[in-house]
Amino acid sequence: MNVMIVGGGGREHALAERLARSPRIGKLCALPGNGGIAALAECVPIPATDLDALVAFARERSIDFAVVAPDDPLVMGLVDRLEAAGVRCFGPNARAAAIEGSKVYAKDLMRRYGIPTARSRVFDDADRALEYAASAGGPVVVKADGLARGKGVVVAEDADQAVAAVAAIMKERIFGASGDRVLIEERLSGPEVSVLAFTDGRTIVPMVSSMDHKRAFDGDRGPNTGGMGAVAPNPHYTPELAALCMERILRPTVEALRAEGRPFRGCLYFGLMLTADGPKVIEYNCRFGDPEAQAVLPLLESDLFEIMLAVREERLAEAEVHFSKGASCCVVMASEGYPGKVREGMEIHIDSGLPPDTVVYHSGTRRDGETLRTAGGRVLSVTAVASTAGEARSRAYAGVGLIHFEGARFRHDIGTAGGLSHGA
Ligand code: AMP
Numbered sequence: 001m002n003v004m005i006v007g008g009g010g011r012e013h014a015l016a017e018r019l020a021r022s023p024r025i026g027k028l029c030a031l032p033g034n035g036g037i038a039a040l041a042e043c044v045p046i047p048a049t050d051l052d053a054l055v056a057f058a059r060e061r062s063i064d065f066a067v068v069a070p071d072d073p074l075v076m077g078l079v080d081r082l083e084a085a086g087v088r089c090f091g092p093n094a095r096a097a098a099i100e101g102s103k104v105y106a107k108d109l110m111r112r113y114g115i116p117t118a119r120s121r122v123f124d125d126a127d128r129a130l131e132y133a134a135s136a137g138g139p140v141v142v143k144a145d146g147l148a149r150g151k152g153v154v155v156a157e158d159a160d161q162a163v164a165a166v167a168a169i170m171k172e173r174i175f176g177a178s179g180d181r182v183l184i185e186e187r188l189s190g191p192e193v194s195v196l197a198f199t200d201g202r203t204i205v206p207m208v209s210s211m212d213h214k215r216a217f218d219g220d221r222g223p224n225t226g227g228m229g230a231v232a233p234n235p236h237y238t239p240e241l242a243a244l245c246m247e248r249i250l251r252p253t254v255e256a257l258r259a260e261g262r263p264f265r266g267c268l269y270f271g272l273m274l275t276a277d278g279p280k281v282i283e284y285n286c287r288f289g290d291p292e293a294q295a296v297l298p299l300l301e302s303d304l305f306e307i308m309l310a311v312r313e314e315r316l317a318e319a320e321v322h323f324s325k326g327a328s329c330c331v332v333m334a335s336e337g338y339p340g341k342v343r344e345g346m347e348i349h350i351d352s353g354l355p356p357d358t359v360v361y362h363s364g365t366r367r368d369g370e371t372l373r374t375a376g377g378r379v380l381s382v383t384a385v386a387s388t389a390g391e392a393r394s395r396a397y398a399g400v401g402l403i404h405f406e407g408a409r410f411r412h413d414i415g416t417a418g419g420l421s422h423g424a
């Protein structure tokens, strides 16, 4: 079958690497792909948000199956468009993707179906939101309703910061229409867990759990980023907690979406916080996380493409989904200045001698003849798999030590106790 992957980051590289192993796949294309994916798939420079061009490409190239990885095209309805053109897809349609596309919708769904989450209020009037933020007694979290490139959440330390966040989102409209409504919610604390799960709208099969490291600097300090590294499995997520979350959060969410006439087919991402009051949902994403995918997918032992087909055909219950018992560690190497403005085009050198079971996924790179250059904030995600978390970590950092580019920056504490995300 001819398959296309939409997207061009480290997550898509990890997806491409797994898909390329499937004997069922003939031609593999990536839109737009990147300098690393180019070794596995034909990369065609169509942006992931150019829906018309993507549908035209799928038609022209007789694509049978599409894997839509990023949030924007999912929320914009790319799956609806491709399916209407006869291309089967892995990924939710726009109605189901609303679980990420509108935080207000997700919150309302959780309230109506009794799924545990932070208490929160919704505002569509800037002055009322400002008034409420100014009067907030304790720490609060301000969230833009719509997509905001992962930057729409502000964990405010005090009322002044909350007011500033509301003003930036609703008055200055830094995220445009995504900030027409905001949520102001109670700040929770506890370890964070990312659970990615395959679901066909009825059956849900969680993948091995993981932990993102969102802050830019060591010791979990600095601004939030897209993610500076991830480990899998998450050391806090015991089998007992996994069973509890399945019963109170994972299954109820899939059933709620189906009951709403929005059955979800694809990868549903549960961002959970393990609070003293039990596990609660911090956010849903309608897709694989980045860098969680780079940590989780290398542990998958089954054929990813067979699972994706089973999800699309609503027979996930029969599919084989096995993960290895080992552990993985993914360290992101970023450009100087990330998550702010960065300089691109630096030459990247990767010395030989990568440790065993270590892969360098490309997040933002491009090929310039024989030279590999940086092309984004997050540049590479170095992932290692081993039988223990400690060994995976040593291998990943040994791999990082072999990679050089001007201004390269990474966290030194991915997967250590000091680096683990504890929210608030
Ligand atoms: P998001 O962009 O939704 O992934 O949120 C970014 C980060 O903000 C999360 O990973 C949490 O660390 C933090 N966060 C979001 N909501 C809350 C909350 N209610 N309480 C504490 N931290 C939160």
Ligand code: GLY
Pocket: 150, 212, 226, 227, 285, 288, 289, 290, 291, 292
């Ligand atoms: N790593 C968090 C996300 O992909 O949204």
